[in-house]
Amino acid sequence: MKKVTIDQLEEGMKLAQDVFTESGKLLLPEGFIIKPSLIQKLKEHNIDSVYVEDEKAESYVKEEVIYHETFVAIQDLMLSAKAGEIVDPFVAKEIVNDIVAQIIEEEDVFLRIVGFRDVDNYTYFHSVDVSIFAAIIGKLLELDRKQIEDLSLAALLHDFGKMKIPHEILNKPAKLTDEEFEEMKKHTIYGYQIVKNMDGISEQIAEVALLHHERLDGSGYPLKLKGDKIPLFARIVAIADVYDALTADRVYKKKIVPTKAADYLTKYAGVHFDKDIVQKFLKMVVKYPVGCxxxxxxxxxxxxxxxxxxxxxxxxxxxxxxxxxxxxxxxxxxxxxxxxxxxxxxxxxx
Structure with a gap:
C-alpha cells in the first residue's frame, strides 16, 4: 500500500482504503478500480491524496480500453450512417475480434464494465453492451470463434437504423404515441438496408438488424416470424437487447436491477425468447461483480x-x-x- 497525490493517481490503480468527503460521507470504497471519471470526482470533492495498492489492476484496464475503443468506433460509424455517408466497418470488426478474444478466455471479463453509461449516449453504449452480451451467449452455446465474432459484430450493428429515426421520437422523454411507435419500428428496416450495404458484411450479420425484435410467438416485428423461422443470431441478440435495455436508464424509463430483468426474461422464455438461451445467459450474467x-x-x-x-x-x-x-x-x-x-x-x- 502507498499514498499518492491526485495528480499521481493513474487509471487502473486500486484503492487500498475507503475515501471519505470532508463531511465524513463515504465517497469511494476500498477495492475500487480508478477510472478517469473517478479521478475527476475526487478532484470535485477536494481530495488531495489517497491510498492505493502497490500494483495496478492491469486486466481491468485492458477491458476498459477495449470498451472505450468500441464505444468511439460505433459512435463514429453511426454518425456516418446518420449523415448518409458510406460506412466502413473495418475498425468495428477489429475491435469486435478483441472483445471476443477476451470473452473466449474469460466470459465474464466485461461484466464489471457494462451498464456504465449516460442517457444522452444510450444508443452507442447499448450497442457495445449488446455486442458483449451476445458474445458471451455465443461462447455459452459453444459456437466456434468465427461464429462468435460474426454474432458480436451483428449485435454491435443491430441498432444502426435508429440513426434514421427523428431525434424527437428516438429521445422522447415519454411513452411514444401509436403513430410514433410505428415510425420507431422502421429502424429494423432502415438498419438492414444500411448494414447489408457495408463492405464485407454477410447476410447472416445484416439480418440481425432486421429481425432482433421478432418474437417466438409471432408477436414481434417487422415480419412477425415464429419459432425457428427466426435465425439463431437474431434470437440471441433479442435477449441481449432486452436485458440491456431493462437494466439501463433511458430518457423515458429508469433502469431495473438485474434480478428483475431476469424475472422478465424468465417469464417470457419460450413465449417471446428462446428458453434455452435465456437460461444459459441468466446463469452467467445476473450477478454482482466484486467491487461494485x-x-x-x-x-x-x-x-x-x-x-x-x-x-x-x-x-x-x-x-x-x-x-x-x-x-x-x-x-x-x-x-x-x-x-x-x-x-x-x-x-x-x-
Whole structure:
C-alpha cells in the first residue's frame, strides 16, 4: 500500500482504503478500480491524496480500453450512417475480434464494465453492451470463434437504423404515441438496408438488424416470424437487447436491477425468447461483480466483497454506509445467501 497525490493517481490503480468527503460521507470504497471519471470526482470533492495498492489492476484496464475503443468506433460509424455517408466497418470488426478474444478466455471479463453509461449516449453504449452480451451467449452455446465474432459484430450493428429515426421520437422523454411507435419500428428496416450495404458484411450479420425484435410467438416485428423461422443470431441478440435495455436508464424509463430483468426474461422464455438461451445467459450474467457498489432494501450501501457461486444474486457484501441515519463507523459483512431479510435493490454507477 502507498499514498499518492491526485495528480499521481493513474487509471487502473486500486484503492487500498475507503475515501471519505470532508463531511465524513463515504465517497469511494476500498477495492475500487480508478477510472478517469473517478479521478475527476475526487478532484470535485477536494481530495488531495489517497491510498492505493502497490500494483495496478492491469486486466481491468485492458477491458476498459477495449470498451472505450468500441464505444468511439460505433459512435463514429453511426454518425456516418446518420449523415448518409458510406460506412466502413473495418475498425468495428477489429475491435469486435478483441472483445471476443477476451470473452473466449474469460466470459465474464466485461461484466464489471457494462451498464456504465449516460442517457444522452444510450444508443452507442447499448450497442457495445449488446455486442458483449451476445458474445458471451455465443461462447455459452459453444459456437466456434468465427461464429462468435460474426454474432458480436451483428449485435454491435443491430441498432444502426435508429440513426434514421427523428431525434424527437428516438429521445422522447415519454411513452411514444401509436403513430410514433410505428415510425420507431422502421429502424429494423432502415438498419438492414444500411448494414447489408457495408463492405464485407454477410447476410447472416445484416439480418440481425432486421429481425432482433421478432418474437417466438409471432408477436414481434417487422415480419412477425415464429419459432425457428427466426435465425439463431437474431434470437440471441433479442435477449441481449432486452436485458440491456431493462437494466439501463433511458430518457423515458429508469433502469431495473438485474434480478428483475431476469424475472422478465424468465417469464417470457419460450413465449417471446428462446428458453434455452435465456437460461444459459441468466446463469452467467445476473450477478454482482466484486467491487461494485449496491444498495440494499434496508437503505444500507455496500460493496460486493465475494460472489456466491450457488446464487450469484446473493453475494457477500461489505456494508460501508447508509442512505439515511447515522454513518457506518465500522464496516461490516453480510452474507446475503444467509440473510433473507436483505436484498439488493440497485447498483450504484460511478
Amino acid at each position: 457498489f449496491v444498495i440494499l432494501n434496508t437503505g444500507e450501501i455496500a460493496i460486493v466483497y465475494e460472489e456466491n457461486p450457488f446464487n450469484k444474486t446473493r453475494p457477500i457484501v461489505k456494508v460501508v454506509a447508509k442512505k439515511e441515519g447515522p454513518p457506518v463507523l465500522k464496516p461490516y459483512f453480510v452474507d446475503l445467501s444467509q440473510d433473507n431479510k436483505r436484498e439488493i435493490i440497485d447498483v450504484i454507477n460511478y
